[in-house]
Amino acid sequence: MYDLCFRLRAICVAGRALLLVATLFSPCFAQAYDYPIDNPYVATVLGTPVEFSADLPVDVPGEARTLDIAHGSEIPEVFWYERGLKFGFAPQPRRAPLVFIIAGTGSHYKGETIITLGRALYGAGFHVISISSPTQLNFLVNASRSHLPGMPSSDVADLYDVMLAAYESVRDEIEVSEFHLTGYSLGGSHAAFLAKLDEERGAFDFKRVLMINPAVNLYNSARIFDQLLEDAIPGGARGVGKFLDGVIRDLAVLYRETDVLRLDGEFVYSVYEQTKSRFPPAADAREIQVAQALIAIAFRIASANMVFGADVMNGSGYIVPRNAALGKYDSLTTYARASHAVRFTEYADDLVIPALMASNPGTTREEILRTVSLLAIEGYLASAEHIGVVTNEDEIILGPGELDYLKQVFGTRIKTYPRGGHCGNIAHRDNVKFMIEFFTGQGQEDAR
Amino acid sequence: MRARKAARFLRRASVSCACALAFLLTVSAPISTVAFADESGDLPVRTDLIEFSVRNQLADISDPIEGWNRRVYAFNTSFDRRLFLPAVNGYRAVTPDPVETGIWNFFLNVSEVRTFVHSLLQLKPRSAGITLGRLVVNSTLGVGGLMDPATSMGLARLSEDFGQTLGRYGMPDGPYLVLPLFGPSNLRDTTGMAGDYALSLVGYEIIGLSDNDLWPVRWTLAGLRGLSSRANTAFRYHETGSPFEYEMVRYLYTQMRELEIEK
Known part of the structure; x- marks a missing residue:
């Protein structure tokens, strides 16, 4: 009994001492990252518990829009319910920057993650257009030229056309000050390739591009x-x-x-x-x-x-x-x-x-596999100051050395969190704050 | 009543992650890496995949009239998109949110009677007690069921129906059926639904709503219940992004009902 009391008191004292130390050093530990789940797989499945999530606006206006861009090919009977490419559109009533969000593998424009990102960005004053992944059925059936998704070379060209068509269809309803681009998972990798493609085609001239939990090599991640x-x-x-x-x-x-x-x-x-x-x-x-x-x-x-x-x-x-x-x-x-x-x-x-x-007669398998990796556009990424990466130290879709590779290519433009697995911490308040500051440019100014 | 049941199921079904995961139970085909080219030789053909799939009948759900069921599923999709959802949107536009919630709570409260009856029939005193408690609390403190104070008092809502009672006493689920407007079901649950309808007629008799002249009241109630239930159901046909949605819903419905009956 005494023993227990003593131990309790000792714990209290120790606790108080710790608190004191913490207060003294608080500038150092000011904002310890408190995402709670430390196993990356569990984090990936469970996502962010509500008490750690950012407060996001519940009512985001705008419904799904539908585009008719089937590239001349008939939609087979068996996919009768997929006629028309769907995308999400949340317009601001005033002149504002527009962010395109690209979904991850197999996800559509209103999957849970894309909705979270969309709500955060809409709440921060951006117009938002969300696009399904080229690997998703609705996109595959309607907007893929090869109908064989999985390779960035063709997927990204299809994506770019969809983004153009989507913007074209809503441009009379909104006033856009500048364009941004983001995507998570496979969509994060797509964002990098899209930024490069836009450099050539110049339709959007993206101000900032954020790759969220991207894959380095799609084939490796798969x-x-x-x-x-x-x-x-x-x-x-x-x-x-x-x-x-x-x-x-x-x-x-x-x-x-x-x-x-x-x-x-x-x-x-x-x-x-x-x-x-x-x-x-x-x-x-x-x-x-x-x-x-x-x-x-x-x-x-x-x-x-x-x-x-x-x-x-x-x-x-x-x-x-x-x-x-x-x-x-x-x-x-x-x-x-x-x-x-x-x-x-x-x-x-x-x-x-x-x-x-x-x-492409004459191309080898190895040459094709090289195009599925960010390595293929490494030179561009290393010098593209407007592109940033946010990912986690315990990211599960990266193979050995791939996180280090990202750090080496992006230098100060990569932000990593200690925990979160694959996209598990996307809704965390720190992550949301970081993303919004990335696009508003506040983060950069603070750093200076 | 069945509509609510189906609605509740569909709401669950809409949690696409969970249902997609569960779905794989039906599609646990073995992997074979043997690929070979067909006669035209340009692409490899994995006929081995089909062969294994046909042989693997492990978790099959009886669906002898699948062709018909799929037609009804497609009909329900069109009905939902063209009539039901627009009507629901109209309903939501004209009713303020608290009124909407009140109406939904009201119908949920009425359904406690059904749960109570079937808890008794299944000899589940605890379930019957909780349900009776909810009915009394919500009908009084909750102003005739418009509010749900019972849940915040720790009495979580339960649900029992005729189909579960039949299952409890050993009736197998029988062939899978997709019912027009109501959605996924099977022979046992459809039978149960007819039984519950008969019981609801008895209920109308008791509260004096069975008079022939009162048909507009009954139809209005039924219509309102349908709208309210659809408004509280997130499921949208063919928006799971899966080409195998029919299989997915069939599997999930069957598993969920099994869990509910076991409980």
Whole structure:
């Protein structure tokens, strides 16, 4: 008993001493980054808990807009519901700078991350146009020329045309003072290539370009995800069914205990907190494994949607047999399974690279693979003062040496946070503040 | 009542991440890296993928009238886009937010009666107790159900229906069905829905709304409930970005119902 009291008092004293030290040195530790989740995989899945998130405006005006730019090709029956390219548009009532936001792999113009970025930027006074990733079905079907997304060379040209058409369609409604560009994940890498392309074509003359959690080499990052599926799930892709059975059973247990079943981020976070307090040391390994598996599965799903879309649009016979003309009401279950069994890198090797080699006789596979990396435009990036990068020290989509490479190329124009995994901390107040200051130019002035 | 059920399901379904993840259970096809060229030789053809997919029937959901179901799914999509959502937008435009919430709470409160009845039928005293508590609190303190003080008092809303009662007593879910306007269902839940409709007629009888002359009241209530429920449902057809949305919804509906019945 005495012992306990003593220990408590000792803790109090120690605590007070720490506080004192902290106050003394507060200028040094002024704004310790408090994003709470220290495992990068768990951070990627859970994102930013509400109490650490920036306050963002809830009501952002503007609805989805639709463009008719199918490049002359018919939209197949089976994609009847995807007619017209959709993008998001949030106009300011006054003259203001416009930011284009490019979504990450498989995500559309109103995915959760892009909405967060859009709300932050709109709230800071920017017009916002959000564009789906070229790897997303709606974009693939409507706006891709090759219908074989995955390679920046063709994707970025398609993206640029969509940005032009989108801006053209709304230019009478807004007054634009200058143009900015951002994107996250694959969209972050696209932003770099787009900035380079705009240098040549000059339609926007971007004032500032921010790459958020970009990949350095798209093929490498895809391989990391493919590998994660094999590593995190016993039996790899074969074991996905069994693994998810387990996750659903866990959910069922929790459902029985809490009486409430919601499948939103808040709920997942409470599950995480609950399991953590219940099984402190043991749950961590399991949680990390679950998080890894969920990330890998989410990527595989995005990839499968794209593989199926690309296959149907090209009639390549890779997934759907060539003689099977799919109608509006045909079952796709078999093709769904087949598409999910394809690794992203297999799709690239089997469909995209051969098609590129065929259309550019004489090019080698190695030459094509070189174009998927930021290395291909390194000289430009090193000297482009208006381009910045924000990413995390524990980013999971970067291979060995790739973060160092980014630091070396961008020098003082890269900002890294200690935690956050892949885009997990995008909604954190510090991250949002940094992004807004990047575009308003305040950050630079403060630094001077 | 079924509309609300479906609406609640669809709201869950809209959490695309979670449902997409769950979806993969149905598509756990084995990987094979064998690729070979077809006769025309220009692109590799992964017929091995299809072959494995057909053989892997593990987590299949019975859907013998898939062709018909897909037609109804497409009809629901068009109905939703052309009529239902515009009507919902009109409804939201004319009702101030608090009124909207009040109306939605009112219908949720009425549905507590159904949950109470089915909690009793399934011999779940705890669930019946909580539901009765909610009904009493929200009908009195909550001004006839327009507000929901019970939830803030720690009585979370539960939901039971005839389909769950049937499932509880061992009735299998039967073939998957997509119902016009109501959306995903199966033979068991459709039967349950008919049962709940019959019960609601009994309810009208009890509160004196069953009189033939009162049909406009009944229809207005039904219409308002439909609008209110759609307004509170985030799901939008074919905006998941997945070409396999039909499969995804089918899988998720079936799994969710199984969880609800187990509970």
